[in-house]
Amino acid sequence: MAEKSAKWIWYPGDFEIYHGMLQNFQREERGYGWPAYWKMDDWRKNVKFTREYELEEAEEFSVHGAGQGYVEVNGKKYALGETISCAPGHTKIVVCLGNMTGLPCIYIEGSVIRSDEGWMADDFEEKLPAGTSKLYTEKEQDPNHVYYEKQVVYPVSKKQIKGGVLFDFARMVNGTVKVKTKKEQVTICYGESDREALDIQWCYYKQENVTEDSAIRKRAFRYLFVPDCKEEEIECSAVHEHFPIEVKAKFSSDDEQLNQIWSVAKETYQLCSGLFFIDGIKRDRWIWSGDAYQSYFVNPYLFFDEDINKRTILALRGNREIRQHINTIVDYSLLWLISVADHYQMTSDTAFLSEVFDKMQALIDLCESQTDENGFLYGREQDWIFIDWCDMDKTGVIAAEQMLLLKCYETMAESMELLGRTGNKYVEKAAELKKNIMKFFWDEEKGAFIDSFESGKRNVTRHANIFAILFDIADEKQTQSIVEHVLFNEDITEISTPYFKFYEMDVLAKLGYLDEVLERVKQYWGGMLKKGAVTFWEEYQPNQSEDEQYGMYGDPFGKSLCHAWGASPIYLLGRYYLGVRPTKPGYETFEVSPQPRFFKELCCTVPIKNGKVDISYQEGVLSVTADRDGGVLKMDGREWRLNQGECVKVKYSL
Amino acid sequence: MAEKSAKWIWYPGDFEIYHGMLQNFQREERGYGWPAYWKMDDWRKNVKFTREYELEEAEEFSVHGAGQGYVEVNGKKYALGETISCAPGHTKIVVCLGNMTGLPCIYIEGSVIRSDEGWMADDFEEKLPAGTSKLYTEKEQDPNHVYYEKQVVYPVSKKQIKGGVLFDFARMVNGTVKVKTKKEQVTICYGESDREALDIQWCYYKQENVTEDSAIRKRAFRYLFVPDCKEEEIECSAVHEHFPIEVKAKFSSDDEQLNQIWSVAKETYQLCSGLFFIDGIKRDRWIWSGDAYQSYFVNPYLFFDEDINKRTILALRGNREIRQHINTIVDYSLLWLISVADHYQMTSDTAFLSEVFDKMQALIDLCESQTDENGFLYGREQDWIFIDWCDMDKTGVIAAEQMLLLKCYETMAESMELLGRTGNKYVEKAAELKKNIMKFFWDEEKGAFIDSFESGKRNVTRHANIFAILFDIADEKQTQSIVEHVLFNEDITEISTPYFKFYEMDVLAKLGYLDEVLERVKQYWGGMLKKGAVTFWEEYQPNQSEDEQYGMYGDPFGKSLCHAWGASPIYLLGRYYLGVRPTKPGYETFEVSPQPRFFKELCCTVPIKNGKVDISYQEGVLSVTADRDGGVLKMDGREWRLNQGECVKVKYSL
Structure with missing residues (x-):
């Protein structure tokens, strides 16, 4: 045998x-x-x-x-x-x-x-x-240990400043520092920015009494500052650790800024992808469901790594029994449930769906246990109704949460059908909830969904309206109304966090506002590049001074400068500008509808399940090759079948 | 401050x-x-x-x-x-x-x-x-560590036999062995008996390649055998570890055999009492609810240590959420619940009752979730309906389990009243269950409770009948009938395990059959002493040959020779022959009703909550002194109040 x-x-x-x-x-x-x-x-x-x-x-x-x-x-x-x-x-x-x-x-x-x-x-x-992982197939391994690939890295510059020595590695490093010094011991101040490293009081990480033999904890930084030290007294290096996941995508265009955005986004995303999707490498290094949810969008357009999704989904959810919402946040529980459906769409992995279904069931049961007479989900005393850091009327039950719940009911119904059970119960619940959402939250006069109906304030924010379009809850008329009265209405408070900006851009792109989205990508992410970013930040506010721009949550260096959700341009470019998406689960069929009008040249690869699509655009000719059957190229209302390995060439000019 | x-x-x-x-x-x-x-x-x-x-x-x-x-x-x-x-x-x-x-x-x-x-x-x-323990009050301690008292012990004899050297420590040791040897390495075979140590193939513990530097795991033994070794080539010692709990009782009488039984029982009990009550020190060293339940009986008559009860009760039960019965055994869950009431009786510790009540509630809820239309508790597929190792008709719901459930309902009702809640619900449940127990399990013709009514076999074993008396379920007439038709009926299969023998003796003593019980104690435990026991065994069958007597569960040395339930004479003597028992929770009032007729001399101490009772009997005079108020001396229908520190002297002669 x-x-x-x-x-x-x-x-x-x-x-x-x-x-x-x-x-x-x-x-x-x-x-x-x-x-x-x-x-x-x-x-x-x-x-x-x-x-x-x-x-x-x-x-x-x-x-x-x-x-x-x-x-x-x-x-x-x-x-x-x-x-x-x-x-x-x-x-x-x-x-x-x-x-x-x-x-x-x-x-x-x-x-x-x-x-x-x-x-x-x-x-x-x-x-x-039993559970297994492709990562652990050798007897000599220990699944209690994570095996990182290691790389020795050196600073690219060193300078005497403020009585000490500042090292710049010119990249984000996530690893352990080693020093060679003539001094008995030194202090190391870390910084994602030079300002942070130089601030010996407020830098996030500082290690005192460091000798050549010190074993120093793994930390993320770009700069190191050694105070009270002369340039010739110290050398340093670091062992950078990265978790090996293959990058399967490629993006190259005539737009150098976009190329750089894609490339820095890739670096950012790789750094924040370990055994799990974490939020950032300096802070918090925690697994947050909302952050992970956005990382799931990027994954098929960069790694197409199914395993990191599964690991993250399982880690977030824990055991079947559930009494507390994921990360204590009700909307994060709902996003978790939706993410299982998204993962299925990406992978058609029924085995995983089946493995995780009991946990979906227990979660939706918990959510249902906290619904009112209209079927609206409310927060219990211990729950955090988050949605976003912003002013929102959170009186009583709120619209955004119900949009997510509705999507969850649909997810339950679909998942049950996929597993050979009947999901009718959830189809009915979804219908009932949708009816009540329209009755209580849709404000015909405002032409939008209001945050809360209990307060009587009829306050409109972007959030619930964005979810309503993202999850196909709003009908065509409502969608048009939302576009006019909310999305392009300057009187509605702007989204201030990159977290929710992502949903807004996704919705705008979905609705075809590709010019606007590309413009925003170039302004927002391009703006960070102009500030010298080597990875994308947790938040960027163009008008902030250098003094303010590294602060967050009341901490002068609280901002994470390498934050997973900063990588969303990879998704936006791959999904809408290169136009690759599955039309049946697991890319059994898939669509490629590129937008060459934004480029003069393209030389890109987008992974798909069990394969990839090469897309190039040179001198007015778009060439698309998929190394797998099932695809169709769509452009300007025309369609071409993509046969395995056959290059389809289409002339395109503005 | x-x-x-x-x-x-x-x-x-x-x-x-x-x-x-x-x-x-x-x-x-x-x-x-x-x-x-x-x-x-x-x-x-x-x-x-x-x-x-x-x-x-x-x-x-x-x-x-x-x-x-x-x-x-x-x-x-x-x-x-x-x-x-x-x-x-x-x-x-x-x-x-x-x-x-x-x-x-x-x-x-x-x-x-x-x-x-x-x-x-x-x-x-x-x-x-927060949880605390009197054991951990110093900064330098670590509650992750158990601090044992240590004692270096040496063998009392050493002899050349079967080509090797046999050491006898003349006592049970639970600790680590050290050797001094001229040989490069030796093998150590452990035995609770010499036969076991000498059986180099089947001894339970064996350590090969032992050198003077070997750090050897803690194990229980009396004998060590070093095969293939000469007497002059080896010396050994051991560090015995014991958990420090003060012995507060004393037993000395003119009956040397009884004195020795008490003393060996004390040794046995001490060895099996660590942070928790375990079953035995060689095997299994696990915390079993049934075994612990019997240890709780002995505790007030030897240690009066409330903490070991509490630790054991909490360890057995785990977290509030419960889906599996304790040790997988339904009756062990029920005994756990009853033990909380017994602990309250001993201590009047309402704080502990309050702490543990949610866990009692969850457990009784689990039990109720598996009751049938008559309110009878049945085993689910994964449950073990144990009661005892014996032939019993276990068709459908069985009587013994219902007796325990009834006692649990009473326990719930009483506990709720103590915590200021109304326990009526459980009073009603108890009444209903009792009615059905009488209707379905009491067999008027047999004058006893039958094991099962579903089988139609009307089989009678001692177990349910013993529980019925122990827990005051049988009325006076039924009790008399059970005594005649079951307890003193040789046609009813004898109890074969010491575990259930204890319940039988407790019931007989409770019914006043003190002559019979004392006779059995002297025969059964005295029999082990005659076989050279230094601690009491898991099981003793007088007719077994030396070849067979150490075997159990199909293993030639499977029997544990130092087993907690072997210590029950301490309870029987203290409770029935010295006659000390609380008449209100926590010994707020207590009774001392000694039975001098069995002795010529007594010089004993029995602990009570926050105190002790000294009982002596010399030349026909019984002297009883309690160092606390609340007691009453009862003898031959007369009563004397026991005031703190005052010796009550009563003439007694047969």
């Missing part, structure tokens, strides 16, 4: 819960740890792995495990690590493993008997197919 | 869950670890501690913690370990702490600001008064 490859196995979801907690415990601020401020679900400490085989031949195998336990073969017990001989015939194997400080997991090496998804994992309450 | 003593604090119940898991992961068998085979509840990894003070004076304090986190004082953050200065006035302190590998806990040292039960612990879902 051919050897199959073995994998480390664990209780499904627990790898993500364990590492998610490790990740959410990574935050550090000015010398102290800052564990995330929400309830942390726990991985299982005591797991039983089982499988039965019908062996055709005698076989030897051994079980390697992280933890303490035993192997039982047809009722006889063996130690871990022991070579176990089995006779041909029916063979029932049980491996019991406890581990209080890490993830209990095993690796089984035999020729037929090998650990993989065919094994069951049992926490003595529930028995499920 | 006077300095109060500080204590380590944690999320309440988590210390017990953490150490309970450690305990349940301690089992070892023939070279492999054997984690307990049930769902393990998890301690919280992320905890927030809070308290507000009105400081009259300025104050300095520092926070020590096991984990990573920070201290926030009126909104300003500090590192752990840092000395923090506070001005007088309102001071709000928050300590956030994460710990993935151990118990997050803190110790705060200031003059007013100190960690104790006045702090709240919050797992970001629920905020409760």
Whole structure:
């Protein structure tokens, strides 16, 4: 029998819960740890792995495990690590493993008997197919450890300033610093900006009493400042750690600014993509559902890495049982649920949908338990109704939250149909909720959805209206009205956060306002480039002075200068300007509708499920090649089938 | 302000869950670890501690913690370990702490600001008064560690046998072995019996490749055998570890056998009492609810240690949420619930009752969720309906389980009344259940409760009938009938396990059959002494040969020779022969009704809550002194009030 490859196995979801907690415990601020401020679900400490085989031949195998336990073969017990001989015939194997400080997991090496998804994992309450990861397939590995690729990096400049030495690595580094110094010990001040590094009081990270032998914690920075030191007294380097995920996309155009935006966005996104999508590398380094939701949009246009989505979805959600909303935020729970549907759209991965469905069900049950007589979702005392950092009328139930809930009902209905169940219940709930949204929140006079109807203020903000279009809740007439009365109405308070700006741009692009969107991309992200950004920031306000621009949340260096959601141009360019999108789940069919009118030249690649699309535009000719069947090229109302490997060339001129 | 003593604090119940898991992961068998085979509840990894003070004076304090986190004082953050200065006035302190590998806990040292039960612990879902323990009151301690008292012990004999050397420590040792040897390495075979140690293939513990430097895992044994070794080539010693709990009782009589039974029972009980009541020191070292339930009976007659009860109760139960029965056994869940009431009877500790009540509620809710139309509790597919290792008709719902459920309803009703709530609901449930027990399980013709009514077999075993008397379910007439038709009926299969034998003896003693019970004690426990026991066994069958007597569960050395329930004579003697018992919770009033007729001399002490009773009997005079008010001496229908410190002397002769 051919050897199959073995994998480390664990209780499904627990790898993500364990590492998610490790990740959410990574935050550090000015010398102290800052564990995330929400309830942390726990991985299982005591797991039983089982499988039965019908062996055709005698076989030897051994079980390697992280933890303490035993192997039982047809009722006889063996130690871990022991070579176990089995006779041909029916063979029932049980491996019991406890581990209080890490993830209990095993690796089984035999020729037929090998650990993989065919094994069951049992926490003595529930028995499920074991969890695995492509990252852990070697016996010598330990799934409790994350293996980063490491790269030694050196500063590109060094200068004497303010009585100390400032090093500029000219890039964001996320790693450990090493010094060579003639001084007995030095202090290192870190900065994503030079201002931060030079501010020895307020810089976010500072390490005192550093010697050549100091083992220094991994941190993110671009600049290092060593106060009270002469240039010749110190040298430094760093070991930058990055999590290896292949970049499958390419973007090159005649617009150098756009090229640079794409490239810096790529750098930003790569840095914020580890085992999970985190918000930023300096601060918080936590897994936030809202931030991750936007990262899911970018992923198919850069990595097309299904695994990081799955890991993030599982880490955010934790165990099935749920009483607290994800990150304590009600809208983040709803976005989580919607993200599962988006992931399905990207991957057509029914197995994952099936694995995660019970957790979707428990979450929607929680949400339904907090709805009122109109079916509107309200926040409980302990809940955070976030939506955005902005002035919004949050009296009683609010519109934006109901838009998300409606999308969640639709997601539940669709997911159930995909899993062969009937989703009618949620179709009805969605219809009822939609009726009430229109009745209570649509304001015909204002031509828009109002935030709250309970207050009587009829306040209009962009948020609920953006969601209404994004999730296809508003009809065509309403959409036109929203465009006029909200999106292009200067009297409606502007979106001030990049988080919600993304949704606004997505909606504008979806509605075809591609000129406006491109203009904004170039102004907003181009503006950061002009400020010297090597990665994109958590927030950018063009009018802020240098003194103010690194501050946030009342902290002079509170702003994260390498923040995942800064990478959204990758999505916008890939989705709307190169025009690639699936038209059936998992790109079974997909569309390529590029917009050459914005470019003179293009030489781009966009990944798709199991393949890629090359798009180039040179001298008025657009060439599109997909390395997989299923695609169609659309332009100016015309369509061309994309056959595998065949280049379709279309003349295009303005 | 006077300095109060500080204590380590944690999320309440988590210390017990953490150490309970450690305990349940301690089992070892023939070279492999054997984690307990049930769902393990998890301690919280992320905890927030809070308290507000009105400081009259300025104050300095520092926070020590096991984990990573920070201290926030009126909104300003500090590192752990840092000395923090506070001005007088309102001071709000928050300590956030994460710990993935151990118990997050803190110790705060200031003059007013100190960690104790006045702090709240919050797992970001629920905020409760912090947990503490008298065991952890010093900054230098770590609540993740158990501090045992250590004692170096040496073998009392050494002999050359079977080509090796056999050491006899003449007592049970629970600790680590050290060797001095001229050989490069040796093998150590452990035995609770010499037979076990000498059986180099089947002894339960064996350590190979031992050198003088080997750090050897803690194990329980009396004998060590070093095969293939000459007497002059080896010396050994051990560091015995015991958990310090004061013995407050004393038993000395003219009956040397009884004295020895009491003394060996004491030794057995002490060895099996650590942070928790475990079943045995060699095997399983797990916390079993049924075993613990019997240990709770002995505790007030030996240690009167309230804390070990509380720790065991909390460890067994885990978190509030419950889906699996304790140790997977339905009757063990019910015994757990009853034990809370017993603990209240012993201690009148309303605070603990209040702390644990939510967990009682969740447990009884689980039980009720698996009752049928008659209110009878049935086992779900995953449940173990244990009762005892014996032949019993377990068709459908069984009588013994309903007796326990009835007692649980009564416990719920009483507990709710004690906590100032109305327990009527459970009074009604109890009445309804009792009615149905009588209707379906009482067999007038057999004069006994039958195991099952569904099978139609009308099989009678002792178990349900014993519970019916123990829990005052049977009326007087039924009780008499049970005595005649069951307890003293040789046609009813004898109880074969010491576990259930205890309940039988308790019932017989309760009914006044003290001659019979004493006779059985002397035969059963006296029999073990005659076999050379230095601690009491898990099971004793007088007719077994030496070849068989150490075997159990199909393992030739599977029997535990130092097993907690072997200590029950301490309870029987204290409760029925010295006659001490509380008549109001916490011994607010208590009774001493000794039975001098069984003795010529007595010189005994029995602890009571906050005190003790000395009982002596010399030359026909019984002298009883309580060092606390509230007691009454009862004998032969007469009563004497026991005033604090006053010796009551009563002439007694047969």
